[in-house]
Each structure stands twice: as structure tokens, then as C-alpha cells.
Amino acid sequence: MAVEATAPGKAILFGEHSVVYRGPAVVLAIDRRARVVARKRDDDRIFFDAMDLGFSGYFTGETYVPLQGESWRGKRLQAFLVAARKTMEHLGTESGLGITLRSDIPVAAGLGSSAALSVATVASVGGLLGGDLSQEEICELAYEGEKVVHGTPSGVDNNISTYGGVLRYEKDVGIERFELDGDLPFVIGDSMRKRSTKRLVDRVRMLREREPELVEGVLDSIVLVSESGLAALKANDLHRLGDLMNVNHGLLSSLGVSIAKLDMMVHSSRGAGAYGAKLTGAGGGGCMIALSDEASIEKINRAILRCRGEPHVVSVSYEGAKTREVD
Ligand code: PMV
Numbered sequence: 483m484a485v486e487a488t489a490p491g492k493a494i495l496f497g498e499h500s501v502v503y504r505g506p507a508v509v510l511a512i513d514r515r516a517r518v519v520a521r522k523r524d525d526d527r528i529f530f531d532a533m534d535l536g537f538s539g540y541f542t543g544e545t546y547v548p549l550q551g552e553s554w555r556g557k558r559l560q561a562f563l564v565a566a567r568k569t570m571e572h573l574g575t576e577s578g579l580g581i582t583l584r585s586d587i588p589v590a591a592g593l594g595s596s597a598a599l600s601v602a603t604v605a606s607v608g609g610l611l612g613g614d615l616s617q618e619e620i621c622e623l624a625y626e627g628e629k630v631v632h633g634t635p636s637g638v639d640n641n642i643s644t645y646g647g648v649l650r651y652e653k654d655v656g657i658e659r660f661e662l663d664g665d666l667p668f669v670i671g672d673s674m675r676k677r678s679t680k681r682l683v684d685r686v687r688m689l690r691e692r693e694p695e696l697v698e699g700v701l702d703s704i705v706l707v708s709e710s711g712l713a714a715l716k717a718n719d720l721h722r723l724g725d726l727m728n729v730n731h732g733l734l735s736s737l738g739v740s741i742a743k744l745d746m747m748v749h750s751s752r753g754a755g756a757y758g759a760k761l762t763g764a765g766g767g768g769c770m771i772a773l774s775d776e777a778s779i780e781k782i783n784r785a786i787l788r789c790r791g792e793p794h795v796v797s798v799s800y801e802g803a804k805t806r807e808v809d
């Protein structure tokens with residue numbers, strides 16, 4: 483018997499970086515998913531097949547033995563190892579495991595691929611070992627894995643990937659999940675530049691230490707934009723939503739987390755008819771997101787391609803983490 487779990491990636495619509503300090507992030511689950519299959523093994527090794535990421539290997543105790551790819555690649559697997567082990571600890575059981583990781587979420591692009599893989603790892607291992615894990619448990623155990631990669635992430639990624647849909651997420655306050663009236667088409671543009679969330683969060687922290695008053699003012703403005711953005715989203719007011727996305731991009735740029743290529747894709751998408759466009763996630767590379775209407779999707783796609791970005795047309799996915807038995 484094996485158990486497969488899938489979990490969605492995400493795009494932050496408002497509140498990246500400010501959510502680390504205070505206020506809400508407004509975040510969408512997107513129709514791109516991570517897929518993890520877990521099987522029991524007779525020995526006590528934990529095997530990972532991550533051939534989508536270009537490597538496979540196993541852990542025996544703390545030692546990583548690569549089968550394909552170099553040994554340093556094992557670091558990428560630490561989060562999933564921790565997620566699997568914490569799940570077993572939580573269930574009071576232990577087993578050798580064979581874990582297959584697959585994902586159609588672009589990696590290291592701010593679209594939540596690592597959190598989605600952590601969430602799906604917890605859900606599949608939990609399902610395999612007979613634990614009927616609640617969404618809260620899945621979310622919390624996946625966060626343990628996320629901390630290994632990101633230090634002290636705000637928790638937005640594991641929450642959206644567990645619950646799906648649209649979330650207002652605020653650290654130490656919790657989540658509000660809701661569904662939108664219509665289907666909003668978003669175009670995501672991947673700059674194809676990999677970046678580390680932790681490094682960008684550190685950059686903002688250091689700027690805040692050097693210029694506390696200034697940065698506090700910007701963070702306050704982002705919190706205001708996020709609250710207004712949430713209201714516009716609930717009211718399906720696309721013009722206001724677009725304006726607020728544009729303002730949010732400017733505020734993030736002022737914190738030094740945009741790059742020229744993201745700026746170019748953002749401006750070209752607006753020129754191609756987007757209601758609004760902004761970087762999404764930590765910045766420094768990764769992705770931007772444009773709010774479009776059906777008529778402008780193709781033009782925005784072409785605009786992103788002209789900037790040498792990779793466009794993905796996405797819609798909101800209301801399906802959070804899901805498990806099923808497979809052969
Ligand atoms: O990992 P990303 O690119 O989705 O960024 C996460 C959002 C931040 O607010 C920058 C960090 C966090 O922990 O919330």
C-alpha cells in the first residue's frame with residue numbers, strides 16, 4: 483500500500499515582508515500542485531526520489547547517501563526529512579520510508595513549492611501510518627520542515643498549502659479562509675532568477691535597523707494596502723484591486739526587494755492591459771503577478787515572454803492538501 487498526497491502552491495497577493503512584522507498577508511492557492519507518494523520499507527532508511535529536482539538518495543540516521551546527484555543536494559531534503567520524522571514522532575510510530583516527491587510548481591520562485599512538498603510529505607506519511615491527521619496537525623508539522631529551510635518563516639506558505647482557497651493570514655492571529663465570487667485570471671511571470679527568501683527577509687531587517695522610522699512607515703503603508711486589498715477582493719472590485727497591487731509593488735521596491743527584470747515584467751504587463759501587477763513573494767528574482775481579464779491574458783503572456791520571463795496563467799485552487807491510497 484502507498485499513500486499519495488497533493489498540496490497546492492501559492493501566490494501572495496498582498497503583504498509579503500510586512501507579514502513578518504505585523505498585519506495580514508492575502509494569499510491565493512494556485513492550480514499547480516506538489517505530489518508526494520509514501521511507502522513503508524522493511525529497513526529503517528528514509529529514501530527520497532526527487533528526480534524532478536534532479537536527485538535521489540536516502541538517509542540512514544543523519545547520514546545522507548546520494549544515489550543520483552551530489553551529496554550536498556541532501557540539504558534540500560532536510561525539510562522533508564524533518565517533516566516525515568516529526569509526523570512519525572507525533573503519531574508515536576517509526577518506519578523506514580520510500581518517499582517520491584514530484585511538483586509542477588516552479589522551484590525557488592516564491593510560489594510555495596517547498597511548503598507544498600512539506601505539507602504533502604506530512605499528509606502522505608500520516609495517511610500511510612494510519613494517523614487521521616487534522617488540517618491543523620498537517621499545517622503545524624509541515625511548519626517544522628519549513629523552519630529548517632527558511633529559519634523563522636511567517637507560516638503563510640504552509641497554511642495556504644494546507645487549506646487552499648484564499649486566506650487572510652496574520653502571524654499569531656490566525657487565518658480567515660474565503661472563496662471568491664468569480665474566477666479571477668492571474669498571470670504569473672517567472673523571472674527565472676532563483677533567490678533565497680531568508681536572504682531577502684534579512685535584507686529588509688537590516689534596512690529596518692538602519693532606517694527604523696522610514697521602514698516602519700513603509701510597513702504601515704503595506705498593512706493598509708493589504709487590508710484595503712482584501713476588501714477590494716471580497717467586493718470583486720478589480721480596478722481597485724489593480725491599483726492596490728501597483729501601490730504594493732512600489733512599496734516593496736522601496737524596501738529594495740525588486741530587481742530590474744521584475745520591474746520590467748510588471749510594467750510591460752500593465753502596458754498589456756493588466757488591472758495591476760506586482761512582484762509576489764520575497765522578490766530578488768522569483769515571480770510577479772498580474773491581474774488580468776480574459777481578453778488581456780494573451781497580451782500579458784506575450785509581454786512577459788518579451789521580457790524573457792516565463793508566463794503561467796493560474797487560477798485560484800480551492801483544494802487544499804488531499805490524500806488517497808494508491809498501488
Ligand atoms: O518564500 P516567498 O517568496 O513566498 O516569500 C515569503 C513571504 C515573506 O513575507 C517574504 C517571508 C515570510 O516568511 O512570510
